[in-house]
Amino acid sequence: MEPLVEVHTDEEMTIALEAGARVVGVNNRNLHTFEMDLETTERVALVAAAMGVPWQNPTESWTRDRIVLSALSGITGPEDVKRFETMGVSMVLVGETLMRAEDPAKAIRTLLGEEDPTPVSEQRLVKVCGVTNVEDASTIATAGANLIGVIFAEGSPRRVTEKRARDIVKTVQAFGERNSPKHIEPPPQTDSSAEWFQAWSRKLVEASHRTPLVVGVFQNQPMEEIRRIVAETGLDLVQLHGDEGMEACAECGVPALRVVHVPAAAPGEERVESVLVGGERASPSAKSRAEEVLAQAPPNFAAGVLLDTSVKGVKGGTGLPFDHEVAKLVGEAGVPVIVAGGLDPDNVEVCVIFTESFGVDVSSGVEEAKGVKNPGEVKRFMEQARLAHKDLTAKLKQEEEEEEEEQGERI
Incomplete structure (x- = not known):
């Protein structure tokens, strides 16, 4: 079993990687102010790059020398999923968007790009x-x-x-x-x-x-x-x-x-x-x-x-x-x-x-x-x-x- 280690700041990412974390979730929400910034994942991921730790591309098989990077919070539409997929993020965590959706199944298909969002x-x-x-x-x-x-x-x-x-x-x-x-x-x-x-x-x-x-x-x-x-x-x-x-x-x-x-x-x-x-x-x-x-x-x-x-x-x-x-x-x-x-x-x-x-x-x-x-x-x-x-x-x-x-x- 591999634990998911949640981080929000550069310092927390450094600590997680030095401790050997292989599955890292970057929370885009500041839990102190509740401010949301989707650029948090992109910014914190640069710490791994600076430390020479690559992350897994979603299309590649996972190896132990790579971390699995996940984006947490703030994902509301297919454009958000595509944004993180483009930068190599392997997973996204979606909660509130599905809770508020009138049709959660359609919302999932929309997030995956399989169905157009409701105009x-x-x-x-x-x-x-x-x-x-x-x-x-x-x-x-x-x-x-x-x-x-x-x-x-x-x-x-x-x-x-x-x-x-x-x-x-x-x-x-x-x-x-x-x-x-x-x-x-x-x-x-x-x-x-x-x-x-x-x-x-x-x-x-x-x-x-x-x-x-x-x-x-x-x-x-x-x-x-x-x-x-x-x-x-x-x-x-x-x-x-x-x-x-x-x-x-x-x-x-x-x-x-x-x-x-x-x-x-x-x-x-x-x-x-x-x-x-x-x-x-x-x-x-x-x-x-x-x-x-x-x-x-x-x-x-x-x-x-x-x-x-x-x-x-x-x-x-x-x-x-x-x-x-x-x-x-x-x-x-x-x-x-x-x-x-x-x-x-x-x-x-x-x-x-x-x-x-x-x-x-x-x-x-x-x-x-x-x-x-x-x-x-x-x-x-x-x-x-x-x-x-x-x-x-x-x-x-x-x-x-x-x-x-x-x-x-x-x-």
Whole structure:
């Protein structure tokens, strides 16, 4: 049996080789700061070269005069595997990427270059909001969520203190092997809302693919307070949930999602049951409400549009759905939306397939008490949402192929 000796620094590599280690793993993560640097393997490997110790090429048979070099941590795509393979690394250790993958088998094939990765344009987001403690944050991050919401809005039963928010942010950053907020460069300004929000949707997917982002939720609070909390807690994103307007999103210090409130489905006309199963008819007011949403979504300000339910002046946190036909119509107009309100593990799949939404947002639907998430329900929600995303991608591809076939027949 040959032990694998883990190293991170030049000094540790020297000690390992002088002790006779033949299988050496270079950890690209600094376990003190959690900072990730893929160049660590390349840099530390030079120590072996300077000592005259060659390492095994992956295509060659191993001999005792060579070390087996392994790269540990930070491998997220086939380009990373190829990078290390080119420099002669024999093995890579992959953990978090597979844990967060909706299809681990496909993720492995993708890492090996046997299958193309899912295009960013086909990927979608899952947000879990109302997180109040580090244990839930860790559970949600491990389950594969893209966005983790912490609430600062006054009056919310899930409101957190700034200290608690900092602890949650640090937990999420540690999981993502980073020690600072994620910087996301906004897309070029444009006159088209569809073009603007589609560009942001791709950027949000790319930024949250490997590590979740923490979103601070505010409602009608002074901008100075929002910017201060962002700076002091390390939030990655902000979500404005009140009457701030789209323009305020550009003043938060970090990219901001803007909530547009849609009235709850009316009993007798837009029954909750029919809405959630994607009833055959749209509500009479769905078209006008979709037009209202689009009118509130000009380009060049918000990083995304989130639709949530309002009930008699209560905006968000109602646990009730709105007419999902509104979300479907807004999406068909070219503006990607995140759907919130009344979602849970049992209805999220139908919601995704029917609305074809860019993302979904859950809070009370995965709780065992206000502000306390149920780990099993979180996992189940993630599984159902990712399954729905996979099925939706297949559905859209099939529709595209059928449309191309029909056009060919007409020609």
